[in-house]
Amino acid sequence: MSDGGFQGVRRRVSKKPSPLGGFMLRRRHIGLIFIIALLSSACGGKSSTEADSVESPDGGGPDSGEPASVTYYADVQPVLQQNCVRCHQPGGLGAGDFTDPSVVSALAPAILGAIDSGRMPPPVSDPDCQDYVGSEHLRLPAASRDIIADWIDEGQALGDPSDAAPPVVVETELSDPDLVLTMPEPYAPTFADPANPGNEYRCFALDPGAASGRSITALAPIVDAASLVHHIVLFSVPTAELTAEERDPQGFDCIEAMGTFGQDGVIAAWAPGMLPLRIPDGMGLKIAAGRSLVMQVHYFANGIEGGTVYDQSSYAFELSDDASPAIVTTVGNTSFEIPAGAADHTDGGTVPNPDQDLRLVSIFPHMHELGVTYDMRIRHSDGSQTCLVQGSYDFNNQLTYQFPSPISFARGDELSFSCTWDNSGGDTPVRYGERTDEEMCYFFVTVGR
Structure with a gap:
């Protein structure tokens, strides 16, 4: 194991002392939706007999003669509402509309196969290590996986629509931001990099406007083209060090932005399903005068031809003039x-x-x-x-x-x-x-x- 520490590795290293004093100055060596695999190719397919028997006339499983103990409306739909529809819905980044029971019934074996293979949901930190905001939407409990498996085994009965759970409303945006910064122009990703087919990392420089010299106490993106936006990383960088290419309103290619801007410039990273990031207890992230914000957007083609769909996403902020420094x-x-x-x-x-x-x-x-x-x-x-x-x-x-x-x-x-x-x-x-x-x-x- 190597000794860890803090050290600048960017080409743009801040020389300013840390507002938190000695701990942050002891620097030695330093010591981001879903990428959807085609659900139809996932393991766990059913036999033709099972596939042809979605629901028996009495609402039970095939040849059961009794109502199914697990149904779509009472059991499966709440799981999907809680963990899946953040991406798998009309206009979302995930394949298939999981708010439609007929779609879920058709894709059920593939959904279970994607869960069992570890591809869905995408891996996140284990809340049993330390809980975090939004973990209930980002992590699928084993019991929820078993509900889907039991539903398939019992014949995928729909059950009574009156048993349906109300939609899970996840407040992913700030309700009353002090400032919204938007990409300078609409941009249509081209997905032209042969080394990263179907993916494009594009950065957009944003004038911080009213955020300059103030502290961010909460932030969240306002995603425009949800079917394309895979994740977003927000950086703070010295304005004077932005090149002419990096100031282009159409943005610039930046798959390596984490290395270029990341060492002393990362503010936050976002992916679908995350709740707004709030800095608690009167603390805030100060945007010093003379710095700009750079928004790195990872676009995922999602079956869309390059250059045909435009995005003009934004980032929203709550601000403070007297927050203690974080x-x-x-x-x-x-x-x-x-x-x-x-x-x-x-x-x-x-x-x-x-x-x-x-x-x-x-x-x-x-x-x-x-x-x-x-x-x-x-x-x-x-x-x-x-x-x-x-x-x-x-x-x-x-x-x-x-x-x-x-x-x-x-x-x-x-x-x-x-x-x-x-x-x-x-x-x-x-x-x-x-x-x-x-x-x-x-x-x-x-x-x-």
Whole structure:
């Protein structure tokens, strides 16, 4: 394991002291919907007899003679409302309309196959490690998986529509923002990169306007073309260092934006289903004068021809003039080497807190395409531990995990972190780097006093 710490690795490293003092200045080495596989190709298909028997006349399973104990309206529909329709609905990013029982009935074996293969829902941090805001929508309990399996086994009875659960309303946008910043112009992704078919990473520079010199206390995107927008990462960067290309109203290609802007500029990462990010207890993320915001949008083709659908998404903010400072700081390791052919290589480190009591608000884990799992926890001075984030990693489903209440990180404690990668298909070692064919092990931690 490598020692961890904080260190600038961007080409645009801030020279300003940290508002949180010595802990953040001890820097050595550093120490993002769904990508939908075709549901029809998922395992778990039914025999032709089962497929032809969606519902018996009495509402029970095939040849049951009795009403089914598990029905769509009473049992399956609430599961889908809670965990799936954030993407799988008309105009959403996921394949199929899971609000339509006929669609769900036809796709049921494929849905179960996608769950059992681990592809759906996309992996997120385990709330049993540490709960986070919105976990009830992002993580599918094993009992919910079993409801779908039992429904299929019993013949997929629809049951009584009066048993249907009310729609689950997930407030993914701020209801009364102080400021909304919108992409300068509508943009139609072309998906022209042959190395990333069906995907495009596009960055748009935004004038912070009224946010300049103030603190962000809450933020959330307003997604325009939901069928295309896979995830969004928001950065703060020095305005003077934006090039002419980066100021283009049509944006610029930026698949490696995390390496370019990420070290001292990450504000938050969003994916469908996330709730607004709120900085609690009077804290805020200050947007210093002379900085711009850059919004990286990952577009996913979703069967749409490049250049035909336009997006003009926005980001909304609640602002404060007197919030106490919180910052997003980077914890990680840049000294690792993943051996060629290694299927399960782990590296990480520790970062001590020598001199002040802090509070952790949220964590955004980040690796590249070889990333498999991550873990971060506090090792307290009394020998106990507090798990912070832990789970399987998906480069295409990167999230900021916001804790319901800030977590104490006291003087004398240390952060312990690790990343695991799978390079079993590689014939050369892989080291730290900004390109997506290189790797990272970062945790962007929002921290305040």
